[in-house]
Amino acid sequence: xxxxxxxxxxxxxxxxxxxxxxxxxxxxxxxxxxxxxxxxxxxxxxxxxxxxxxxxxxxxxxxxxxxxxxxxxxxxxxxxxxxxxxxxxxxxxxxxxxxxxxxxxxxxxxxxxxxxxxxxxxxxxxxxxxxxxxxxxxxxxxxxxxxxxxxxxxxxxxxxxxxxxxxxxxxxxxxxxxxxxxxxxxxxxxxxxxxxxxxxxxxxxxxxxxxxxxxxxxxxxxxxxxxxxxxxxxxxxxxxxxxxxxxxxxxxxxxxxxxxxxxxxxxxxxxxxxxxxxxxxxxxxxxxxxxxxxxxxxxxxxxxxxxxxxxxxxxxxxxxxxxxxxxxxxxxxxxxxxxxx
Ligand code: CP
Numbered sequence: 001x002x003x004x005x006x007x008x009x010x011x012x013x014x015x016x017x018x019x020x021x022x023x024x025x026x027x028x029x030x031x032x033x034x035x036x037x038x039x040x041x042x043x044x045x046x047x048x049x050x051x052x053x054x055x056x057x058x059x060x061x062x063x064x065x066x067x068x069x070x071x072x073x074x075x076x077x078x079x080x081x082x083x084x085x086x087x088x089x090x091x092x093x094x095x096x097x098x099x100x101x102x103x104x105x106x107x108x109x110x111x112x113x114x115x116x117x118x119x120x121x122x123x124x125x126x127x128x129x130x131x132x133x134x135x136x137x138x139x140x141x142x143x144x145x146x147x148x149x150x151x152x153x154x155x156x157x158x159x160x161x162x163x164x165x166x167x168x169x170x171x172x173x174x175x176x177x178x179x180x181x182x183x184x185x186x187x188x189x190x191x192x193x194x195x196x197x198x199x200x201x202x203x204x205x206x207x208x209x210x211x212x213x214x215x216x217x218x219x220x221x222x223x224x225x226x227x228x229x230x231x232x233x234x235x236x237x238x239x240x241x242x243x244x245x246x247x248x249x250x251x252x253x254x255x256x257x258x259x260x261x262x263x264x265x266x267x268x269x270x271x272x273x274x275x276x277x278x279x280x281x282x283x284x285x286x287x288x289x290x291x292x293x294x295x296x297x298x299x300x301x302x303x304x305x306x307x308x309x310x311x312x313x314x315x316x317x318x319x320x321x322x323x324x325x326x327x328x329x330x331x332x333x334x335x336x337x338x339x340x341x
Contacts, residue, residue, distance in 0.1 A: 027144030027334035159201035191252030207232030
C-alpha cells in the first residue's frame with residue numbers, strides 16, 4: 001500500500017515541492033531584468049486599472065488569498081504599501097519581522113520560508129540585508145517571491161514606481177512602454193550609488209526604455225566601474241553639469257548602515273552634492289525631483305527642495321501602492337495565466 005495515499009497521511013505530509021527550472025515561479029519578481037518591456041507595460045497598465053477600480057470590486061480580486069511579508073530590515077514605504085496593496089485586493093496578509101519572530105532565535109531564511117509556506121502563504125514579499133536572499137527563498141519554497149530590497153543589490157518595485165512617476169511627469173502617464181519611450185530623456189541619479197539597490201534597479205530599467213542615465217557622486221560612493229554597468233549609463237562628477245542635462249533627478253541618501261567604516265567629510269559632500277533651492281533654480285528649474293526615501297533633510301536635499309513644487313517624492317510613495325497591487329496580483333495569477341510576461 002502507498003503510505004502517502006491515505007487522506008490522513010496526505011494531511012500530515014504537505015505535497016512535495018514541484019520540480020521546476022530556474023527561475024522557479026512565473027509570478028516572482030526578483031529583478032527588473034526578469035521583466036520584458038511587455039511585462040513592464042502590463043504592470044503599469046494594471047496599476048492604473050487597479051488604482052481606478054471600485055474598491056468594493058477590487059477587493060474581490062484576491063479575496064482570502066494569503067500574502068506573507070517577511071522583513072529582515074526596517075521599512076516604512078515598501079512594507080506599508082505592499083500591505084495596503086495586498087489588502088486592497090482582498091488578500092489576507094501577515095507580517096513576520098526579524099525583531100519579533102523566531103528569526104531572533106536563529107531560525108534560517110529557508111526554514112522561515114518553508115514555515116510560511118506550510119502555514120498557507122501563497123506568495124512571500126521579502127526584504128533582506130543580503131544580496132540574493134530573494135533568489136534563495138524562491139529556490140527553497142518554490143513560491144512566487146517579490147523582492148522588496150535585497151542588500152545592495154535590487155529593489156525592482158521601487159524602479160517600477162519611479163518609472164510610473166517619471167512617465168506621469170514626462171510622458172502624460174503613458175503605460176505601454178517601448179525601447180523608445182524615454183528617448184531624449186536624461187535622468188541623473190545622485191548620491192550614494194555604490195550602496196543603493198534603488199540605483200541598480202533603475203540603471204537596469206531606464207536605459208531599456210531609451211533613457212540616458214547620469215550617475216553623480218564622489219569616488220567613495222560612485223566607483224569608476226559603474227560607468228560599465230551598461231549602455232546608456234554615464235558618470236558625471238560635476239553635479240551642476242548633471243543637473244543642466246536632466247529632465248528627472250533622483251537623489252539618494254548616504255546609506256550609513258552600509259558604509260562599513262568609510263569616513264566621509266559631510267560638509268564637503270553637501271557643498272558638492274546637496275540639492276538646494278538655488279542650485280535647482282539655476283541648473284534644473286523644470287526637472288522632476290525624485291527620492292526613494294527615507295530622506296535625510298539637510299543632507300542630500302534641503303527641506304525646501306523636498307517640499308518644493310518640483311518634488312514628486314510623495315507621488316512616488318502613492319505610486320508604490322498601485323504598482324504593488326499589480327505586482328501582487330501578478331504573483332498570485334501568473335501561473336494560472338500560463339507564465340511570466
Ligand atoms: N524606498 C524604500 O524602500 O523605503 P523604505 O525603506 O521605507 O521601504
